[in-house]
Amino acid sequence: MKDTGKHQGLRNQLVSVLIEKGITDKNVLDAIKKIPRHLFLDSSFENYAYQDKAFPIDAGQTISQPYTVAFQSQLLEIKKDHKVLEIGTGSGYQTAVLCLLGAKVYSIERQNELFKRTSVLLPKLGIRPKHLTFGDGYKGLPGFAPFDSIIVTAGAPFIPQALMAQLKIGGRLVIPLGDTVQVMTLLIRKNETQFEKHELGEFRFVPLLEDKN
Numbered sequence: 689m690k691d692t693g694k695h696q697g698l699r700n701q702l703v704s705v706l707i708e709k710g711i712t713d714k715n716v717l718d719a720i721k722k723i724p725r726h727l728f729l730d731s732s733f734e735n736y737a738y739q740d741k742a743f744p745i746d747a748g749q750t751i752s753q754p755y756t757v758a759f760q761s762q763l764l765e766i767k768k769d770h771k772v773l774e775i776g777t778g779s780g781y782q783t784a785v786l787c788l789l790g791a792k793v794y795s796i797e798r799q800n801e802l803f804k805r806t807s808v809l810l811p812k813l814g815i816r817p818k819h820l821t822f823g824d825g826y827k828g829l830p831g832f833a834p835f836d837s838i839i840v841t842a843g844a845p846f847i848p849q850a851l852m853a854q855l856k857i858g859g860r861l862v863i864p865l866g867d868t869v870q871v872m873t874l875l876i877r878k879n880e881t882q883f884e885k886h887e888l889g890e891f892r893f894v895p896l897l898e899d900k901n
Contacts, residue, residue: 689724689727689812689813691724691726691727695724695726695737695738698737698738699720699721699722699723699724699725699738700721701738702720702738702739702740702754703717703720703721705740705754705755706720706740706754706755706758709740709755711755711758711759711762712762713758713761713762715766715789715790716758716761716762716785716789717758718788719761719784719785719788719789720754720757720758720785722788723781723784723785723788724813725737725738725751725754725781726738727809727813728745728751728779728780728781728784728809729743729745729751729779730743730745738754740753740754740755741753742756742892745778745779745802746799746801746802746805747799747801747802748894749778749779749799749802749894750778750894751778751779751781752778752781752782752841752893756891756893757781757782757785758785759872759888759891760782760839760841760862760872761782761785761786761789761839763860763862763872763874763888764786764837764839764860764862765837765860766786766789766790766791766836766837767790767836768790768791769790769791769792770790770791770792770836770837771791771792771794771818771832771834771835771836772786772791772792772793772794772835772836772837772838772839773794773795773796773828773829773832773833773835773837773838773839773851773854774786774793774794774795774796774838774839774841775795775796775825775828775838775839775840775841775842775851775896776796776797776798776825776840776841776842776896777795777796777797777802777803777806777820778797778802778806778841779802779806780805780806780809780810780815782839782841783795783806783810783815783817783820784810784813784815786817786839787810787815787816787817788815791836791837792818793817793818793819794817794818794819794821794829794832794835795817795819795820795821796821796822796823796824796825796828796829797820797821797822797823798822798823798824798825798897799897800822803820803821803822806820807820819832825840825842825848825896825897826848826850826851826896827848827850828848828850828851828853828854829854830850830853830854833853833854834854834855834856834859835854835855835856835859836856836859836860837855837859837860837861837862838851838854838855838859838860838861838862838863839861839862839863840861840862840863840864840896841893842864842893842894842895842896842897843864843865843866843867843870843892843893843894843895843896844863844864844865844870844895844896845865845866845867845896846865847861847863847865847873847875851863852875852877852883855875855877856877857877857878857879857880858876858877859876859877860874860875860876860877861874861875861876861877862874863875864891864893867895868892869890869891869892870890870891870892870893871887871888871889871890871891872887872888872889872890872891873885873886873887873888874886874888
């Protein structure tokens, strides 16, 4: 699992691209500068790992485009020791960014193959989420709630009520809503019953899977 000076140089170039595209959060940019994205991909994609593109991973899923990861991370406004719920661990790359931002990360993955792989990979890279679990993201993790912020990394047809209920007052929920194309949506919880909603442009994600059992 090598991370070379060449890889670091490519990461620096990637960060420059993200700045040009409007990412301003220094902590998010620093995290992306440090994380070896090539180690989250199949080795056949290694030479392309620092392009601002999504790539296929196991179980018919994708590793998100770095811009999307940065955009969602920036919207969360994470402070050190914030409790963050991530719906869709996937490759673990977004998880790693959240951990480097100082968050206590609780992450759920619906695909057992990805859950097993990520559970091994992240500790090897010295990245330790608070809790990784295999399960249904639509249900969240009520046993660990409330959360300072919640990030959904797959396209959802609606905002699950369970996730809204698990968000702290003042907390931020970032979720891509829609079928073929998703609208990045930010909910800010104002009180027990009221949420402020912001729609922030179109993105493309794989669908958020529900547990049918």
